[in-house]
Amino acid sequence: MINRVILVGRLTKNPELRYTPNGVAVTSFTIAVDRPFSNQQGEREADFIPVVVWRRQAENAANYLAKGSLTGVDGRIQTRNYENNEGRRVYVTEVVADSVQFLEPKGSRRAAAGDNYGASMPAGPTSGSTPNYGPTDSQQNAASRDQNPPSFNDPFAHDSKPIDISDDDLPF
Structure with missing residues (x-):
């Protein structure tokens, strides 16, 4: 049986951290x-x-996410129930996240311009790393050596010419 969910959305309010x-x-x-x-x-x-x-992962999410943050969540759906103060049974369905992706830097203007690098924080007790919001040093060095650095933009976005691809080159 499979219980897997992947979501991308924006936080509706700041995360609540408890212990x-x-x-x-x-x-x-x-x-x-x-x-x-x-x-x-x-x-x-x-x-x-x-x-x-x-x-x-909970501490990282509370420290780096805020209301409006674009976030990716990978986890599973869980249902639970409890009895509230009035003695009524309350049923709750929620996603228990295994991984939370920070899809834009906190307060970044680059994110508004559409230049999202994204950062991933793996779940688990051994995840003590900090988010990475840009290319690594080795990626920056490779880009500076290359005369044509990699572009994150669509190469066909402003070109109205037809794309010349042979049917033999298509994988289907």
């Missing part, structure tokens, strides 16, 4: 994920999905 009585970090936040279609009025709707992150 269990045993000292384990847990962060919760909600991401808004746009639906791929418009409603009858032509407006795009979104789903608001609660996410829970544990341990070191």
Whole structure:
């Protein structure tokens, strides 16, 4: 059986970091994920999905994410229930994240311009690394040696010429 979910959306508010009585970090936040279609009025709707992150990944999410941050979440769906103060049974469905991707640097103007590098923070107790928001030193050195550095833009975006590709070159 498979229980896997991958989401990309924006945080609806700042993450909430708490600690269990045993000292384990847990962060919760909600991401808004746009639906791929418009409603009858032509407006795009979104789903608001609660996410829970544990341990070191929870601390990283709380430190580096904020309301409006573009975020990728990889995890599993979990349901649980509890009895509230009024004695009513409350059912909760949420995503327990195994990995949270920081898809734009915090407060970056580059992200608004569409130049997203993205940073990944792997889950687990051994993840003590800090986010990487740009190319590594070796990538920068390779780009400076190369007379044609790699471009993150679409090479055909401003070219109105047809693309000349033989049918023999197509993989299908």
